[in-house]
Amino acid sequence: MSVFGDGLKAEIEGFLKRYETRRSAILPVLHAIQDVHGWIKPEHIEELHTVYGLDRVHVKEVITFYDIYKDKPVRKFQIRYCKNITCHMLGARPAIARIREHIAALDAAHGEDGAFSLEEFPCLGKCDGAPVMLVNKERVEHATVDKIDQLLTKYAPTVLR
Ligand code: FES
Structure with missing residues (x-):
């Protein structure tokens, strides 16, 4: 029995067929696993190898090279903020403090x-929306303190009360 489950297994196999070599499908495969499980577990790596x-x-090298991939359990909502100068000049600091x-x-x-x-990232690629943050895959532009309060309440309304 697969550790991935039927839906994810089909998605992984789709990526492996779509790319010229299996090795070149590694990034979308890891994204798909992480989207479903939150992080990439040792048993995922093992099944990618054996099956x-x-x-x-x-696989381990790719996971450890890219900050975006996690090889340890993560919290439900991962906030990433841009640590670059444009975002800091346009008000990232108070939002991060909040x-x-x-x-x-x-x-x-x-x-x-x-x-x-919370973790910092180099430029998130949307400098005209500075300060920029990501909550999981949702991009937040012009992240003011008020916006942060609304955003965190939206994601976790019960825990923030
Ligand atoms: S400088 Fe912050 S997104 Fe580019």
């Missing part, structure tokens, strides 16, 4: 199971 013939060392306040409060109330994590 689909992807070299396990290569997120940290929320996370600290949630962690104090819920322990390690707080809903959000």
Whole structure:
């Protein structure tokens, strides 16, 4: 029995057929796994190797090379902020401080199971919307403190009360 489940298995096989070599399908395959499971588990790597013939060392190298891939459990909502100068000049700092306040409060109330994590990224590629953040795959432009409050409430209305 596959660790991926039928839907994800079909998606992975689709990517492997679509690309000229199996190895070149690795990025979309890892994205698909992470979208479903939140992170890439050792058993995922093992099945990619044993069932689909992807070299396990290569898979691990790709996961550790790209910050976007996670090889450890992650919180439900991952917030990424742009650490580049344009976003900082246009007000990222107070918005980041506000997120940290929320996370600290949630962690104090819920322990390690707080809903959000925060990490910095180099330019998120939408500099005209600075300051820019991502909450999972949703891009947030012009991230003011008020917008942050609304956003976090939208994602976790019950934990933020
Ligand atoms: S500088 Fe922040 S998105 Fe480019």
